[in-house]
Amino acid sequence: MDKKIENFKKALGNYPTGVTVVTAYNENNEPMGLTVNSFASVSLDPLLILWSIDKRVGTYDEFLKVDRFSVNILASDQAELCNLFASRVPDRFGQCEWEKSSLELPVLKDTLATLQCKVHNRVEAGDHTIMIGEVLEIDNSDKTPLLYHNRTIGAIPETFYTKA
Numbered sequence: 001m002d003k004k005i006e007n008f009k010k011a012l013g014n015y016p017t018g019v020t021v022v023t024a025y026n027e028n029n030e031p032m033g034l035t036v037n038s039f040a041s042v043s044l045d046p047l048l049i050l051w052s053i054d055k056r057v058g059t060y061d062e063f064l065k066v067d068r069f070s071v072n073i074l075a076s077d078q079a080e081l082c083n084l085f086a087s088r089v090p091d092r093f094g095q096c097e098w099e100k101s102s103l104e105l106p107v108l109k110d111t112l113a114t115l116q117c118k119v120h121n122r123v124e125a126g127d128h129t130i131m132i133g134e135v136l137e138i139d140n141s142d143k144t145p146l147l148y149h150n151r152t153i154g155a156i157p158e159t160f161y162t163k164a
């Protein structure tokens with residue numbers, strides 16, 4: 001692998017993130033979703049968030065056509081959902097608990113938080129497209145987050161909460 005790409009992957013892999021699953025309905029009203037850690041906050045006025053989708057993702061063309069999506073922020077007890085939505089399993093929604101929301105979006109159950117969004121704009125960026133969403137509805141819980149670091153997922157260790 002090119003040394004610069006290797007260094008890029010190492011630096012970015014060392015940057016810890018949370019884990020989300022972004023979900024939406026395609027044109028045939030079938031739920032689709034993928035594991036995403038490129039999620040970030042963008043703006044407070046209006047409320048905007050972003051995530052980016054790799055052009056090689058199987059549902060890329062379908063995601064580019066949606067006008068709404070939901071960002072399901074995973075809780076520390078939902079590592080299986082991270083793996084399921086990054087896997088080759090064809091029927092991901094047959095293997096998890098989800099429901100259709102009042103805004104008619106597929107949302108995963110028992111997550112840390114859910115942000116239901118309408119597409120604000122899309123920005124092509126290299127081999128990804130950045131999806132910017134305006135947040136329409138927010139659901140929070142008291143759960144703790146699932147974290148991703150160096151290809152490893154897990155909960156925040158207890159020591160993190162202990163002040164020196």
Ligand SMILES: Cc1cc2nc3c(=O)[nH]c(=O)nc-3n(C[C@H](O)[C@H](O)[C@H](O)COP(=O)(O)O)c2cc1C
Nearest residue numbers: 034035036037038052053054057058059085086148
């Ligand atoms: C922790 C983690 C984070 C990921 N983040 C992203 C992301 O931000 N954008 C993306 O396009 N793919 C991301 N992926 C990869 C997709 O989840 C994966 O390529 C996708 O589910 C494959 O779908 P497909 O089988 O339909 O092509 C991530 C995977 C993992 C495990």
